[in-house]
Amino acid sequence: MKPVHGTDTLELKGDLLTEGVRATAEALDGVGTIYKEQNHGLFGWDLEDHGEEKLPDDFLLGDSTVVQFRKNGRSPFLVERAEGGKLLLQRDGEPIGPVSWIPRPSFYERSTSDGTPMVKIGQIGGEDCFFICYNNYCAHFSKRKECLFCNLVDTSRKYRSVITRKQADQIGETTAAAFREGAAKHILMTGGCFGNEKEVEVVETILAAIRRHTGLDRIPGTLLPSPPEDLASLRRYHDAGIDAVAFSLEIWDEPMYRALCPGKAGDTPRKKFLESLDEAVRVFGPGNVYGVFVMGLEPADSLFEGVDDLSSLGAHVVPFVWSPNPGSRLYGHRAPRGAWYAENVRRFAEIVASKKLPPSINHCRKCDGNNMLHDALDRLTGSRPRPGP
Ligand code: SF4
Structure with missing residues (x-):
């Protein structure tokens, strides 16, 4: 049609x-x-x-x-x-x-061996991405320095959908169930805003549990931690079995980043992200590293610079489409129109394609529905037919 x-x-x-x-x-x-x-x-x-x-x-x-x-x-x-x-x-x-x-995975009806509903541990994003947040917490809210677009605390209070801190075996069992029934092809694992050096130990324990329960030697998918103080932690993440790593830079323009993400920008300046991304490409390989942004708050040309710089480094970009959500400080504002997003992700796709990056296999267009760059890249490289909706 x-x-x-x-x-x-x-x-x-x-x-x-x-x-x-x-x-x-x-x-x-x-x-x-x-x-x-x-x-x-x-x-x-x-x-x-x-x-x-x-x-x-x-x-x-x-x-x-x-x-x-x-x-x-x-x-x-x-x-x-x-x-x-x-x-x-x-x-x-x-x-x-x-x-x-999208069909409901059957593990949503199951419980872990300690009786916890698996759906409170991990969920499927899009058609094939098993999502786990191992720590639904961010310290910036208590100091009123949260990112202005973020509603993490409000969402967790209102819906109480998930357990805030999950045990490694709960995650391992649930991941295994998701992979076994074919509901997951990748994982996306994040710690919210963990922000301390214990994160690497926590992640190693969880990835070991996932490998034990799934029987996988390497885990297809992406870990999204805070940029580590010690860049050697990136090798530890890789050796713990995960195939790709991502960092949430949120906003490319530095003054806007400081204004929109006051707490995060205080802890993690852009320079630190770039050092982590650069080292991550060395450890995980080009195409297996991601920079994550919130798209729609800064001028398109500014984010375009970020996409250009990151793809030159060998990293893919995941720009989530911003719209104002209840519980965030920007609630009531308006997002740009769909045409603005479409026009600009097409520009982003062209610059990414020109860098000849390996395809994004650890986070794909089926993994989530809130990013349009995978779709635009897919069209540009002609890897699928393009009928109308
Ligand atoms: S760092 Fe920002 S986006 Fe991330 S959880 Fe905290 S407030 Fe939300």
Whole structure:
């Protein structure tokens, strides 16, 4: 089916992420039983709170683009159940095309050997990424120095979806269950804002448990720790069995980084990120290192510089699409339009492709629905067909 309003899938994804989406009760039937529901593993991405209501975590457009479901009761986008039971996306009452929810993994119904529900330990992002936050905590909130776009504390208080601190064996057992049933192909593991040298020991213990329970020698996926004081820790992470590493730089423009991330910028200046990324490329190899950004708060040309510099180093970039979330200090602001995101991730994709980086295999376009650069790169390199939604 052709997109309407001259909107291509990339721009549509940008609009869905920044304007949010609604769904009728009939369309939501089966979410939480047959289809994968939201369990807030770290942040909340909806544009409004949804209490106990079961909402999809993400969904697929007709060309298999993964889009995060961000609830907004005033969104022009609506998912409804059409004749024959199929889901149909419409905008302002005009049909756009079919969409589908993502099946719920069966480990969401299981418990670890100590009786903990596995879904409170790790969740599937997109279609194939097992997400674990080993420490849902950030010290910057108590000093009112949290990043202005972040709602970690508010999300954890409101939804209580996950256990804040998980034991290594709980993580190992849950990861094994996710891989065994084929729900996971990669992991994405982060410690929120751990911020001390004990992080490397904690991660080594967890990765050892994952290897023991899954039987894997090396773990496909990405670890997202704080940049270590001692760069030798990067070799320890690698030798503990993880295939890729990422660092969350958040904002490239330095004065804006200091303004938007007052606590984090105080602890971790950009120079420290760049040293960590440079060393990480030496240890993990080009294409197995990622810089993570929040896209939509700084000028596009500024983030473009960051994408250029990081890809020159041998690192991929994951720019998450920002929209203002409840519980963050920027709640009530507006994000740029989908067309702005689409136009600029296309520029980013061109500069990344020009550097001939190895493809991003440890974090892919199926891993999450809140980043558009993987989709743009995929189109540019022509690795998949491009039907409309
Ligand atoms: S460092 Fe910033 S983005 Fe990360 S958890 Fe803390 S406040 Fe949130």
